[in-house]
Amino acid sequence: MNEIKIYERPKAWAEGVHTHYCPGCGHGILHRLICEIIDELGIQNDTIGTAPVGCAALMYDYIDVDFCEAAHGRAPALATGIKRTRPDKIVFTYQGDGDLASIGTAEIIHVANRGEKLTTVFINNAIYGMTGGQMAPTTLIGQKATTCPFGRDPELAGYPMRMCEMLATLETPGFITRVSVARPKYIIEAKKAIKKAFQNQIEGKGYSFVEVLSNCPTNWGMTPVQAFEWTESTMIPHYPLGVFKDFK
Amino acid sequence: MAKGRINVLEEYCKSCGLCVEACPVKVLRISDHINSKGYRPVEQFKEGCIACKMCATMCPDAAIEVYKIEEKQ
Ligand SMILES: Cc1ncc(C[n+]2csc(CCOP(=O)(O)OP(=O)(O)O)c2C)c(N)n1
Ligand code: SF4
Ligand code: SF4
Ligand code: SF4
Ligand SMILES: [Mg+2]
Numbered sequence: 637m638n639e640i641k642i643y644e645r646p647k648a649w650a651e652g653v654h655t656h657y658c659p660g661c662g663h664g665i666l667h668r669l670i671c672e673i674i675d676e677l678g679i680q681n682d683t684i685g686t687a688p689v690g691c692a693a694l695m696y697d698y699i700d701v702d703f704c705e706a707a708h709g710r711a712p713a714l715a716t717g718i719k720r721t722r723p724d725k726i727v728f729t730y731q732g733d734g735d736l737a738s739i740g741t742a743e744i745i746h747v748a749n750r751g752e753k754l755t756t757v758f759i760n761n762a763i764y765g766m767t768g769g770q771m772a773p774t775t776l777i778g779q780k781a782t783t784c785p786f787g788r789d790p791e792l793a794g795y796p797m798r799m800c801e802m803l804a805t806l807e808t809p810g811f812i813t814r815v816s817v818a819r820p821k822y823i824i825e826a827k828k829a830i831k832k833a834f835q836n837q838i839e840g841k842g843y844s845f846v847e848v849l850s851n852c853p854t855n856w857g858m859t860p861v862q863a864f865e866w867t868e869s870t871m872i873p874h875y876p877l878g879v880f881k882d883f884k
Numbered sequence: 885m886a887k888g889r890i891n892v893l894e895e896y897c898k899s900c901g902l903c904v905e906a907c908p909v910k911v912l913r914i915s916d917h918i919n920s921k922g923y924r925p926v927e928q929f930k931e932g933c934i935a936c937k938m939c940a941t942m943c944p945d946a947a948i949e950v951y952k953i954e955e956k957q
Contacts, residue, residue, distance in 0.1 A: 637953060637954070637955055637956065638953070638954040638956065639889075639951045639952070639953055639954075640951065640952045640954065641949060641950070641951055642888070642935060642937065642950050642951065642952045643937050643940040643948070643949060643950035644949050645893070645946040645949075646946065649946055654895075654896065654921070654945075655944075655945065657944065658898075659898035659899060659900035659923070659944075660898070660900030660901070660902050660944060661944055662944065663944070664943075664944025664945050664946075665942065665943075665944045668943070668944070668946050671946075819906070819942075820906050820938045820941045820942055823941050823942065824941065859901065860900040860901060860902050861901055861902060861905045864902070
């Protein structure tokens with residue numbers, strides 16, 4: 637009998653680290669995917685991340701590449717400066733939905749419109765996770781949050797924003813796609829999309845934007861398994877998965 | 885069908901149950917002992933693992949290693 641190890645912790649996952657994320661949080665899955673991709677592309681020494689404000693604010697301790705911490709929502713501006721001064725490096729932003737679709741709306745639109753040759757990984761959990769579960773621009777109609785305890789009312793708060801669809805209207809070429817980490821079948825596709833987004837950058841193609849539908853079991857008041865069932869049953873119908881633009 | 889087994893890095897496991905749900909052959913469960921963080925790590929409680937890596941694909945804490953077992957003919 638012969639045993640072959642077919643899966644182990646990625647090399648880019650900082651050694652011995654215990655993340656502060658709640659059990660079953662999609663941030664961990666997405667970090668792991670990014671680490672696997674960094675390993676597979678052999679870019680650990682050439683990658684610079686920009687960490688967001690939100691639950692992922694400490695991600696620089698978890699993914700073992702160089703990082704800068706951005707002010708809330710400003711990661712695209714910071715990453716622009718880094719990429720323009722170091723065009724040889726692989727630069728990415730990692731941003732939550734509060735960070736990207738609320739406080740950083742201006743920055744994300746303009747980074748895409750300028751076609752900066754970098755990558756954005758946008759983790760959408762339809763809530764402000766870190767601050768205790770307030771409504772985000774991406775919170776679904778009827779979804780409860782601490783600032784809409786009876787559910788989001790479009791009369792008061794408008795409708796949940798579809799960032800991929802909005803950015804895809806820009807004339808500037810880019811790669812814009814939406815994936816999920818709710819189940820293994822989606823995770824496999826998510827990894828392919830993020831890998832392509834990094835490869836686009838290696839090839840000097842232009843801006844790549846990958847939205848990842850995730851969860852927040854703690855603030856949604858669900859178990860991790862229930863939370864990902866909700867991602868699949870309720871988020872995906874409103875935020876359809878697919879490619880919205882691919883450099884055309 | 886391939887044969888395999890998993891190794892749980894117990895200290896990293898947060899007992900979230902996502903791997904238990906993801907395993908197509910249902911060979912995982914939450915154990916009844918406790919790690920130093922106070923979580924009950926997952927365990928493979930019976931044979932039948934098919935080395936599909938679904939559990940490791942799902943794990944937010946990279947707490948699972950997967951082995952494929954090759955039987956010599
Ligand atoms: C300028 C500024 N405004 C507000 C905050 C408070 N704040 C911290 S995290 C956060 C929301 C984060 O939500 P999201 O980006 O969705 O990340 P998640 O925690 O859900 O991953 C807010 C409003 C801040 N830190 N700085
Ligand atoms: S609060 Fe929500 S997003 Fe933040 S770590 Fe916990 S589950 Fe994840
Ligand atoms: S590798 Fe597949 S069969 Fe084996 S424990 Fe993991 S999910 Fe179950
Ligand atoms: S998915 Fe990972 S953290 Fe969650 S129970 Fe399984 S091994 Fe533990
Ligand atoms: Mg959020």
